[in-house]
Amino acid sequence: MTEHTNRQFSTDLETTKSLFLQMGGLVETMVYDGVETLISGDLSLVDRVREREKEVNRLEVEIDERIGLIIARNQPTAGDLRLLLSVSKMLTDMERCGDEAEKIAKVARRLHESEGRYIPAVELRHMREYVVSMLRQSLDAFAREDPIHAAQVVRNDKEVDKEWKASLRHLITYMIEDPRTITRSIDLIFIARSLERIGDHAKNMAERVIYMVRGDDVRHTGVKATERTARGETYEEENDA
Numbered sequence: 001m002t003e004h005t006n007r008q009f010s011t012d013l014e015t016t017k018s019l020f021l022q023m024g025g026l027v028e029t030m031v032y033d034g035v036e037t038l039i040s041g042d043l044s045l046v047d048r049v050r051e052r053e054k055e056v057n058r059l060e061v062e063i064d065e066r067i068g069l070i071i072a073r074n075q076p077t078a079g080d081l082r083l084l085l086s087v088s089k090m091l092t093d094m095e096r097c098g099d100e101a102e103k104i105a106k107v108a109r110r111l112h113e114s115e116g117r118y119i120p121a122v123e124l125r126h127m128r129e130y131v132v133s134m135l136r137q138s139l140d141a142f143a144r145e146d147p148i149h150a151a152q153v154v155r156n157d158k159e160v161d162k163e164w165k166a167s168l169r170h171l172i173t174y175m176i177e178d179p180r181t182i183t184r185s186i187d188l189i190f191i192a193r194s195l196e197r198i199g200d201h202a203k204n205m206a207e208r209v210i211y212m213v214r215g216d217d218v219r220h221t222g223v224k225a226t227e228r229t230a231r232g233e234t235y236e237e238e239n240d241a
Contacts, residue, residue: 009074013083016066017143020087020094023059024139026052027098028132031198034104035128038120038191041112049105056098060091078215086212090142093201093208097135100194100201107187115184122170122188127163127195130156134202141206147213151230153206155223160199167192 030052033045067084070076076084111118134153141150171185171192210218210230218226 009070009076009080012066012070012074013080016063016070016084016087019059019063019066020090021139021143023056023063023091023094024135026056026059027094027101028135028139030056030098030101031104031132031135031195032128034101034108035124035191035195037105038108038111038118039125041118043109043112046105046109049102053098053102056095060095063091064088082212082215086208090205090208093204097198097201100198104191104194107190111184111187118184120188122167122174122192124167124188124192124195127160127167127192130160130163131195131198131202134160134199134206138202138205138209141209142212145209145213147210147230147232150206150209150213151223151227154203154218154226157199157203158223160196164192164196 030049033049037043037045037049067088071081071084074080134156137149137153137156141147141153168189171189175182175185204219207218207226210216210226214229214232216229218229221229
């Protein structure tokens, strides 16, 4: 590459990273507001979530196009190519997080519109805090190219799974005790399930950060093996999830 081309390539990479972080910030807010709709009954938040979803979709298309053009024009070497491929994969996970956030907001609105002042049967605030934190940490790990931080997100996904299972058990008990609550309890299960899926997507993104930095694919290797890879240690694959 000439010096000018090299400068342009670096600028294009930074712009792509910046747009992805912008997209992530929007999704993070969408998840928070979606659950806040359920907790507070503020239905104006639903429109905000839906508007942000449109912007997230627009950014997904723009970033995807940029990645294709950068690869075609520059034929990037290993490290830069891993970054671009990682962002391309993470785009899908981030967009799906936005989809789940929009679902949460819509179901929350339905619950409040059907019952007036609806009080959730389970506390999903903690689950929201976990998944929003996982999203934020995945983005931080990406921005800083920090595999150690990314590995912590992978471990934190287990806490979200515990919260999901606890919520499910609670709601099943609630429905058995009072069959009149079945419809709204199912809606709450949908919301909790969406939060659990957002945690999964945040974990996927964290795993891509580790690949981006270390060059090793840690999917399906288990938490301990992921942490060793993040530290740059060698390991033999084992079932230590």
